[in-house]
Amino acid sequence: MKKTVISVKNLVKKFGSFTANDNLNFEVYEGEIFGFLGANGAGKTTALRILSGLSSPTSGEVIVAGYNAKKDPEKIKKNIGYMCQKFSLYSDLTIRENIMLYGGIYGMPKTLIIKRTEDLLDKLSFHEYSDRLIADLPLGLKQKLAFSVAVFHEPKIVFLDEPTGGVDPITRRQFWEMIYETANRGITVFVTTHYMDEAEYCNRVSIMSEGKIVAIDTPAKLKEQYGAKTVEEVFIKIARPDNRPHPLPSPSRLSGRGGNWVGIE
Amino acid sequence: MQKVVEASGISKKFGETQALKNISFEVNEGEIFGFIGPDGAGKTTLFRIITTLLLPDEGEMKVLGLNSKTGFKELRKNIGYMPGRFSLYQDLSVEENLNFYATVFGTTVNENYDLISDIYSHIEPFKKRLAGKLSGGMKQKLALSCALIHKPGLLVLDEPTTGVDAVSRSEFWDMLKKLKQYNITIILSTPYMDEAMRCDRVALIQGGQILSIDKPQKIKEGFSKKLFRAKASEKYGLINALRQYPETVTAYPFGDSVHVTFINDKFDNSIFMHLKKMGIDDAIITETEASIEDRFLELMKKA
Amino acid sequence: MKRFLGFVKKEFLHIFRDFRTLIILFGIPTAQILIFGFVVSTDIKDAGVAFLDLSKDEISQKLSDKICSSGFFKRTEDLFNYNDINKILKRGKIKAVIIFEKNFGRNLISENKATLSIIADGSEPNTATLITNYITAIVADFNRELVNTSGAGAMLVQPEVRMFYNPGLKSHFMFVPGVITLILILICALMTSVTITREKEFGTMEVLLVSPLRPVQIILGKVMPYFLLSFINVILILLLSWFVFGLPVKGSLVLLLAESMLYILMSLSLGILISTVSSTMQQAIFISMIGMMLPTILLSGFIFPIENMPKIYDWVSSILPPRYFVVIIKNIMIKGTGFLYVWKETLILMVFTAVFIGLSVRNFKIRLE
Structure with a gap:
């Protein structure tokens, strides 16, 4: 029996009259690599904020790592890790300082921080770099380090935003191996991305469109179901279901949100 | 066929960092030419040299028949450039942005409307909206319209599809294809290997050097070994197990499977026995076609 | 274009x-x-000033009355020698000391020129500036009256401003x-x-x-x-x-x-x-x-x-x-x-x-x- 670490039931999030998340229902299991896909403005970021305890649902029940997103967002934050492509590490601190800092932020005991820091430096063979500033590291190393830091406190779930965008193919492979290894340890990996070839690496993916989840399954099954060769084809077929000639959210949807509907995605 | 860009021996250094090392290539008229490579490969630096924004330390760059150093004034009238961050004025509306770029390049929106109509019609219903409030896909289309408005002979697009969703990206590529009828040469860059197939010719670039230049199909075919894909429910275990198999040359994750090459370009039953010993009993191995990314990996390892 | x-x-x-x-x-x-x-334009009202009249003649008397009847200043103290200036300013009760030079009236008549010194407490620069400006203005007014009444030549009282604690503070706001x-x-x-x-x-x-x-x-x-x-x-x-x-x-x-x-x-x-x-x-x-x-x-x-x-x-x-x-x-x-x-x-x-x-x-x- 798979253990559920994220459970979302009837999640609705509204901003004024605009519904960013329209009755979402899904579960994510322990040790799973889950791809969370959607077009620009589909409501992914809104959902992600709720899952990570940064925002409260308008209605519905969201349980993450055993805690209710409405009542215990602080406890959720302690049990998740987060890495986004743009920023995660302080570029004017050294590798060691960054690792120690994050350990401290998550309230880990000092001896444990020191021990795990050494373990991590060993694992990444980063010892020779450990006192270098992040700014001086090549992109690939930064990316790997950012991921390691995000799971440094052994969270139940780690959220990754376009984790391998823009890195070279070799680093990318190494990165995915790190993700597999992490998932193997029982940490759930929740990936949001625009790049459908990243989605191919996930165990299961969901595709959001206009605030709703329109598909959720393994990449293989989705491809089979939609007669597509790649997840990208599936995505293009269903992410904009009405296949408008104008690939835009409809004007009525926009007007309700005042000026900043882009803010949700 | 006329050459739109002729680069020979281009090198550029920033302080200690060698951004470009002795790069040479040619782009033909009417071609969609893609530079495929990760962040930091030198794509942006190269594009800035093409667009006369930077001078190379060594080598010569000829664009539209003009030297990019001495002929920059003339060149700047004929290049449409879309930098990595869509260069739009966030506090101006869609319409105002387009009008502004039209005036700056000494033309009007009406004059070249037919050129951009396909693209601009997507965003025209929102022409009063501020550019800062557009979604990624719409910004991308507006930036492309702005770069095209003066009907340039050469269109230079630096990572035009970064941060844009798959549907918009796909539409974007369709638009570029349509531009071919106007005989506009397009140079673009992308970190995403899967986009290479959409170009007429591509250059794989890494660490300031070009690894390979050819038609995408030819580049794929350049993969030197037979490639196999292996699948099993336990992927992480599968990768490790495959690597321990003595016949394996390379094994790395690729999408939902693992790409493997073998010493003699073939495998036999012993591999399944090996995998079983390692606890993997549901493995399937089939031959597969190498992708650009596989070839890129191979070239990177050689370099 | x-x-x-x-x-x-x-x-x-x-x-x-x-x-x-x-x-x-x-x-x-x-x-x-x-x-x-x-x-800074908080009005001055009944600001305390001390006089050191070394001349004690009719004109000095008239001018000091004019200053005090303006409503801006109040005669708080009369001093008799220079040493008192320091003491009284230090006490902080008065904002400025006005000094008529020796033979003030006689100088004015014989040399058409006489000097009046203002020593203001510069620790509050804005007030000090304002006070000296006001006094200067009153003196200027007085000069005009002098010219009008006497008709003869220009008789001028020259105000000489000095700042205590903060000497040299500009006289113009x-x-x-x-x-x-x-x-x-x-x-x-x-x-x-x-x-x-x-x-x-x-x-x-x-x-x-x-x-x-x-x-x-x-x-x-x-x-x-x-x-x-x-x-x-x-x-x-x-x-x-x-x-x-x-x-x-x-x-x-x-x-x-x-x-x-x-x-x-x-x-x-x-x-x-x-x-x-x-x-x-x-x-x-x-x-x-x-x-x-x-x-x-x-x-x-x-x-x-x-x-x-x-x-x-x-x-x-x-x-x-x-x-x-x-x-x-x-x-x-x-x-x-x-x-x-x-x-x-x-x-x-x-x-x-x-x-x-x-x-x-x-x-x-x-x-x-």
Whole structure:
């Protein structure tokens, strides 16, 4: 029996009259690599904020790592890790300082921080770099380090935003191996991305469109179901279901949100 | 066929960092030419040299028949450039942005409307909206319209599809294809290997050097070994197990499977026995076609 | 030309679309004038003054009565020798001591000239300035009466002001010239440098550079709108200070406006120069604020008199253009002097402008890096 670490039931999030998340229902299991896909403005970021305890649902029940997103967002934050492509590490601190800092932020005991820091430096063979500033590291190393830091406190779930965008193919492979290894340890990996070839690496993916989840399954099954060769084809077929000639959210949807509907995605 | 860009021996250094090392290539008229490579490969630096924004330390760059150093004034009238961050004025509306770029390049929106109509019609219903409030896909289309408005002979697009969703990206590529009828040469860059197939010719670039230049199909075919894909429910275990198999040359994750090459370009039953010993009993191995990314990996390892 | 106008139009759109820019442009000057004005224009009423009358004649008596009957001052104490001045000022009860020199009345009649000294408590500079201004005004009024009644020649009581604790404090209230000086350099330098670096930061500068726009068109296009708006600002400040505080321009208004234009131009070219050396808005703001605003406030003589500064600050301040504009504007607005008295400062400002423009054009790159 798979253990559920994220459970979302009837999640609705509204901003004024605009519904960013329209009755979402899904579960994510322990040790799973889950791809969370959607077009620009589909409501992914809104959902992600709720899952990570940064925002409260308008209605519905969201349980993450055993805690209710409405009542215990602080406890959720302690049990998740987060890495986004743009920023995660302080570029004017050294590798060691960054690792120690994050350990401290998550309230880990000092001896444990020191021990795990050494373990991590060993694992990444980063010892020779450990006192270098992040700014001086090549992109690939930064990316790997950012991921390691995000799971440094052994969270139940780690959220990754376009984790391998823009890195070279070799680093990318190494990165995915790190993700597999992490998932193997029982940490759930929740990936949001625009790049459908990243989605191919996930165990299961969901595709959001206009605030709703329109598909959720393994990449293989989705491809089979939609007669597509790649997840990208599936995505293009269903992410904009009405296949408008104008690939835009409809004007009525926009007007309700005042000026900043882009803010949700 | 006329050459739109002729680069020979281009090198550029920033302080200690060698951004470009002795790069040479040619782009033909009417071609969609893609530079495929990760962040930091030198794509942006190269594009800035093409667009006369930077001078190379060594080598010569000829664009539209003009030297990019001495002929920059003339060149700047004929290049449409879309930098990595869509260069739009966030506090101006869609319409105002387009009008502004039209005036700056000494033309009007009406004059070249037919050129951009396909693209601009997507965003025209929102022409009063501020550019800062557009979604990624719409910004991308507006930036492309702005770069095209003066009907340039050469269109230079630096990572035009970064941060844009798959549907918009796909539409974007369709638009570029349509531009071919106007005989506009397009140079673009992308970190995403899967986009290479959409170009007429591509250059794989890494660490300031070009690894390979050819038609995408030819580049794929350049993969030197037979490639196999292996699948099993336990992927992480599968990768490790495959690597321990003595016949394996390379094994790395690729999408939902693992790409493997073998010493003699073939495998036999012993591999399944090996995998079983390692606890993997549901493995399937089939031959597969190498992708650009596989070839890129191979070239990177050689370099 | 069409290109250029299109560019200028775009700049105006930026300005009018951004509420914050408008506030900085027009809100801050208004607020500063009002704050400075009201903070210091608290009326003096029955301020305690002490008299040291070394002459004790009819005229000195008459003048001291006039001062005390004005309603602004109250005779708190009469002193008998110089030593008492120190003591009484230290007690802090009185704001100023007025001293009539020996043979005050006789000097006035025989030499048509007599001296009255005012020693004010400079620890409260604003009040002190105000008090000395009031007394000086009363004395001037008294002089006029003297001329009218006697008819003979010009008999003058010369007030001689000295500051206790803070000697040398300027006798003219300076906030309007100071605010104009500060606001103009702030708006011009800050705004232009920010709008140019913003284009760099958002990547739009790359496209502008690749376009056929010439650098000079970009620079002028950036400068034009702010030149216009700053000029409107000068007029706004002058009108405000006139209507709210009744401070008229004593000298030639045309000259004042012309000098303001020169100063605006200088500040704008400084802004461009700042933008050519900074690559982010943050840097530009930092340089403009810390590098320009603070020195202007502290060292231009706007608040603290340059004469009292250690020599080194004097030198530092001599490379600050605001210093010269403060002199120019003070002369024209308050003293009412003409161009002959400010030509030197004007020339210096012109040199600054030329140097800044020259450096900007040299630094403004037609390429990146």
